Amino acid sequence: MxxxxxxxxxxxxxxxxxxxxxxxxxxxxxxxxxxxxxxxxxxxxxxxxxxxxxxxxxxxxxxxxxxxxxxxxxxxxxxxxxxxxxxxxxxxxxxxxxxxxxxxxxxxxxxxxxAPVMQAQIHVVDLADPHGARLRILEHRDELMALANDQDPKLVEFGGGVRDLIVRIIEREGRRHLVAHLLVDVRDAMGANAVNTMAEAISGRVAELAGGRPLLRILTNKADLxxxxxxxxxxxxxxxxxxxxxxxxxxxxxxxxxxxxxxxxxxxxxxxxxxxxxxxxxxxxxxxxxxxxxxxxxxxxxxxxxxxxxxxxxxxxxxxxxxxxxxxxxxxxxxxxxxxxxxxxxxxxxxxxxxxxxxxxxxxxxxxxxxxxxEGIQQGHMALHARNVAVAAGAEGTEIDALAAQLVELRAVRADIAERELARLREQS
The missing domain is CATH 3.90.770.10 (3-hydroxy-3-methylglutaryl-coenzyme A Reductase; Chain A, domain 2)
Structure with a gap:
């Protein structure tokens, strides 16, 4: 590394x-x-x-x-x-x-x-025996990890690459899903393209081992690793x-x-x-x-x-x-x-x-x-927001700060008030 x-x-x-x-x-x-x-x-x-x-x-x-x-x-x-x-x-x-x-x-x-580890999910459907399928995939873990690493030798050269392969069975409201996760150290990349390419490359073999067909093959943005x-x-x-x-x-x-x-x-x-x-x-x-x-x-x-x-x-x-x-x-x-x-x-x-x-x-x-x-969130925030409102009302140059200060003093940072006060400011100048 x-x-x-x-x-x-x-x-x-x-x-x-x-x-x-x-x-x-x-x-x-x-x-x-x-x-x-x-x-x-x-x-x-x-x-x-x-x-x-x-x-x-x-x-x-x-x-x-x-x-x-x-x-x-x-x-x-x-x-x-x-x-x-x-x-x-x-x-x-x-x-x-x-x-x-x-x-x-x-x-x-x-x-x-x-470490900068991203995960890609391979979703396999139409399975007869999900638990058996899970173990068959894990029995070929090293083979699948090697196949994935073959897709990005440069990443491996820089010290990254696949760190693990896990398989989850998700059951909810009578539905059952089998999802394989590739855990990949992507080094200085965000990693989406790298892990998606790896997932695509091994999805056919994963599905073959599981006895089903691959459906989703994409990273997860739940990057909790x-x-x-x-x-x-x-x-x-x-x-x-x-x-x-x-x-x-x-x-x-x-x-x-x-x-x-x-x-x-x-x-x-x-x-x-x-x-x-x-x-x-x-x-x-x-x-x-x-x-x-x-x-x-x-x-x-x-x-x-x-x-x-x-x-x-x-x-x-x-x-x-x-x-x-x-x-x-x-x-x-x-x-x-x-x-x-x-x-x-x-x-x-x-x-x-x-x-x-x-x-x-x-x-x-x-x-x-x-x-x-x-002091409350509005005091500081509205003082800065008042400048935007002043500009939107048509204030220019030195008018902007003067109008913004007036809006804050009035405690009314609103477009209609800004237009009214800008007109008064110009009448006085």
Missing amino acids: RRRRVAKMARTSRLSGLRNHTIEERRALVTDAIGADDVLAPLIDGGLDAERADRMIEHVVGQIGIPVGIATNFIVNGREVLVPMATEEPSVVAAASNIARMARDRGGFTTSST RLSRARVVIPAALLGGPEIVENMILAARLAEDDPYRAATHNKGIMNGISAVVLATGNDTRAVEAGAHSHAVQDGHYGSLSRFERSEEGDLVATLELPLAVGLVGGATKTHPAARAAVAVTEVQTAQELAELICAVGLSQNVAAVRALAA
């Missing part, structure tokens, strides 16, 4: 007051922090021309732009790192950066992960004191117990995760499906994260979930902006990228719960 490469480290991720600079100044600060002159170039214009877009998907007629911001202040496993986040939702980048700033007092985020974990300790004083920590823990426990609260709690986690997944050209739908399926334990949908109090009274927040992301293949390699985003993170392996994404998800989660437990 290859040794894990050591990632480069940004000179600093503590870019204080980044929001107060112009876009051009921010670019210069980020470029200087990571010590690379041209890394941001593809992000400036989106990095995707019509010809390249036409090769990526079918029936192309255009593109849609999503803002890419840089989350600052992150230290992950002792490494200073700047994080690109693609999202249309105000407050996400600022909130993650703010919690990352607080986390620096205790050394930032500590992360770990399992490819887990990433993040842990952070934040001083109670920085969060607002012991009472705020207590309220945050109580709020998190409700998310553990109540699926209605858990859905929004986990959405906050995914605000951070999906933004980095999208920026780096990875599959947001696969990651989201894996995360939400992992949130179901023993038939109960609950929180993905856990909040506790340390002996010193500080907040200890942890997160563990499947994160199937890659650095090779797909849009991560074909989209120039995605390549630029990966370059900003300076990660060297898919596992390192997944761990970074997990840390961002936890940071965003802590930020949201803190806001709920303290």
